[in-house]
Amino acid sequence: xxxxxxxxxxxxxxxxxxxxxxxxxTCGGITAFIGTVRNETEGKEVLQLDFTTYKPMAxxxxxxxxxxxxxxxxxxxxxxxxxxxxxxxxxxxxIITVSAKHRKAAFLACEFAIDTLKETVPIWKKEYFSDGxxxxxxxx
Amino acid sequence: xxxxxLFFGITTDLTGEQEVVLQVNEELSINDFKSILxxxxxxxxxxxxxxxxxxxAYVSYDIFLKPNDVVAIIPPVSGG
Numbered sequence: 001x002x003x004x005x006x007x008x009x010x011x012x013x014x015x016x017x018x019x020x021x022x023x024x025x026t027c028g029g030i031t032a033f034i035g036t037v038r039n040e041t042e043g044k045e046v047l048q049l050d051f052t053t054y055k056p057m058a059x060x061x062x063x064x065x066x067x068x069x070x071x072x073x074x075x076x077x078x079x080x081x082x083x084x085x086x087x088x089x090x091x092x093x094x095i096i097t098v099s100a101k102h103r104k105a106a107f108l109a110c111e112f113a114i115d116t117l118k119e120t121v122p123i124w125k126k127e128y129f130s131d132g133x134x135x136x137x138x139x140x
Numbered sequence: 141x142x143x144x145x146l147f148f149g150i151t152t153d154l155t156g157e158q159e160v161v162l163q164v165n166e167e168l169s170i171n172d173f174k175s176i177l178x179x180x181x182x183x184x185x186x187x188x189x190x191x192x193x194x195x196x197a198y199v200s201y202d203i204f205l206k207p208n209d210v211v212a213i214i215p216p217v218s219g220g
Contacts, residue, residue, distance in 0.1 A: 035220055051219070052148065054146065054148055054193075054196075054214070057193055057196040057197070060196055082219060093220065094220050114220060117220050118218075118220040120198075120217070121217060121219050122148065122193070122212070122214050122217055123217055123218070123220075124148060124149035124150075124215070124217060124218050125219065126149075135153070135215070135218070137215075137216040137217065137218040138216060138218075
């Protein structure tokens with residue numbers, strides 16, 4: 001049984017696909033984290049976001065997170081999908097879904113996955129404002 | 141030996157490069173390679189911190205590079 005679904009796509013991410021992947025008759029619940037593009041950063045209006053990835057390595061790091069989540073928590077399946085390319089306000093850059101027999105493990109695994117993704121997966125976003133653009137987190 | 145270097149995020153702006161092949165001496169450690177990069181791309185100094193990956197995996201200790209290794213410069217990530 002395949003228990004992880006990892007994907008980086010320049011197409012619109014599909015919540016239903018991530019949900020369907022983790023559905024399992026032995027599970028009592030599914031948790032989901034759906035990231036959405038916010039319209040402001042520290043009071044400044046954001047127009048759009050551009051995500052670039054080091055795709056082969058990012059896939060490997062996302063797989064590591066999924067494998068680690070399966071090892072660490074009592075969960076059944078996990079999907080981690082990330083978008084790349086230009087995204088508009090309200091678009092979805094990331095979806096994580098987790099199924100588990102009991103809800104606690106599903107919540108914890110979902111939080112673990114998004115927190116770790118933000119620390120280790122080689123993906124970068126550039127925020128576009130009306131007066132310029134900035135690489136997020138770079139602080140040059 | 142040849143080492144391919146990949147640049148991402150802010151480092152593409154700082155160096156003006158996305159991908160280069162550098163010719164370096166054999167038996168070069170990743171730390172020595174980092175010094176070469178700093179010398180060649182002095183703008184990288186403007187970045188507080190960045191990680192290096194060799195062949196699509198983070199390096200956490202000093203290793204020796206092999207011919208045709210691919211080194212990626214990984215500035216602070218911001219996915220999600």
